[in-house]
Amino acid sequence: MGEFILLDLERTIKNNIPAFWKGNKHGYTYKVDQAGVFQERTAKQIVKHDIKNETIAIPFELIQEYLKEMKLNERT
Numbered sequence: 001m002g003e004f005i006l007l008d009l010e011r012t013i014k015n016n017i018p019a020f021w022k023g024n025k026h027g028y029t030y031k032v033d034q035a036g037v038f039q040e041r042t043a044k045q046i047v048k049h050d051i052k053n054e055t056i057a058i059p060f061e062l063i064q065e066y067l068k069e070m071k072l073n074e075r076t
Contacts (some may be wrong), residue, residue: 003060004043005035016052021046021055032063 007041010030011019019028023036038046045056 001040003037004040004057005032005037005060005063006046007056007058008054009056010052020072032067035063 006021008021008028015030017030018032019030020032020035021027021038022029022034023038025036029035037060038057047055047057047065
């Protein structure tokens with residue numbers, strides 16, 4: 001089982017910037033480093049029960065790789 005962050009498409013599209021769920025489903029953040037990290041089972045349940053299909057689960061490992069790449073690019 002893995003870990004995931006959740007992306008809210010409605011807020012992302014509305015504000016033209018990625019909007020992530022905070023931990024414990026308490027609001028949203030536009031800063032990926034403040035996004036909640038959800039266990040796979042919980043993330044899948046949240047996505048499945050989103051009536052409007054506006055929530056996407058992204059593997060946390062993928063986000064970590066992206067952030068590392070961003071930091072490397074900042075140095076060059």
